[in-house]
Amino acid sequence: GNSVTQMEGPVTLSEEAFLTINCTYTATGYPSLFWYVQYPGEGLQLLLKATKADDKGSNKGFEATYRKETTSFHLEKGSVQVSDSAVYFCALLYSGGSNYKLTFGKGTLLTVNP
Amino acid sequence: DAGVTQSPTHLIKTRGQQVTLRCSPKSGHDTVSWYQQALGQGPQFIFQYYEEEERQRGNFPDRFSGHQFPNYSSELNVNALLLGDSALYLCASSSVRAGGSTDTQYFGPGTRLTVL
Numbered sequence: 084g085n086s087v088t089q090m091e092g093p094v095t096l097s098e099e100a101f102l103t104i105n106c107t108y109t110a111t112g113y114p115s116l117f118w119y120v121q122y123p124g125e126g127l128q129l130l131l132k133a134t135k136a137d138d139k140g141s142n143k144g145f146e147a148t149y150r151k152e153t154t155s156f157h158l159e160k161g162s163v164q165v166s167d168s169a170v171y172f173c174a175l176l177y178s179g180g181s182n183y184k185l186t187f188g189k190g191t192l193l194t195v196n197p
Numbered sequence: 198d199a200g201v202t203q204s205p206t207h208l209i210k211t212r213g214q215q216v217t218l219r220c221s222p223k224s225g226h227d228t229v230s231w232y233q234q235a236l237g238q239g240p241q242f243i244f245q246y247y248e249e250e251e252r253q254r255g256n257f258p259d260r261f262s263g264h265q266f267p268n269y270s271s272e273l274n275v276n277a278l279l280l281g282d283s284a285l286y287l288c289a290s291s292s293v294r295a296g297g298s299t300d301t302q303y304f305g306p307g308t309r310l311t312v313l
Contacts, residue, residue, distance in 0.1 A: 115301075117301070176301075181253060183230070184245065185230070185232075185302055
């Protein structure tokens with residue numbers, strides 16, 4: 084079945100450091116890929132998405148590129164801020180046949196210190 | 198433009214009781230999905246409703262049921278609550294593309310259910 088594997092956290096960085104959170108997936112066919120962010124006590128917010136191979140999603144300084152050859156969708160940011168502290172979830176949506184659900188990774192907790 | 202809304206925000210119940218959670222989708226969306234997020238875990242898919250019918254169901258027992266209304270809003274019902282049902286329940290809305298696939302899902306703030 085479909086699955087998502089994220090690097091385990093927690094990840095602790097200093098402000099202005101470079102961020103990478105690894106995400107790889109297993110899926111039949113060509114899913115759409117997403118990064119969602121969850122701030123403490125809140126629901127999930129869509130951060131960025133990519134719907135086909137080699138697409139790059141970007142938002143708020145975050146980027147991720149859909150790599151079909153390595154089945155990966157790693158999240159990067161050049162300079163993190165304290166306000167980026169949150170849990171980040173990688174997810175896939177494979178809308179093939181009668182499958183309409185998002186499959187999530189376990190999440191990666193990011194803490195950015197001033 | 199209102200996003201996805203959920204009510205109530207928090208709920209405390211005791212074992213064996215029944216609970217109903219509510220969700221209103223984002224304007225223009227016709228599909229509602231429900232997810233359960235246990236503490237420290239990623240969300241797990243419960244089911245999806247489209248055209249007032251359950252379109253897909255995850256690995257949850259029959260104690261979990263739902264409904265979608267003609268205005269696209271939805272309810273999640275859980276009967277005979279167990280301690281293990283304590284979680285954040287998330288509603289996500291989306292629209293159906295031509296061909297029947299589901300577009301990007303947008304989440305509400307969630308309902309925190311505590312079962313004592």
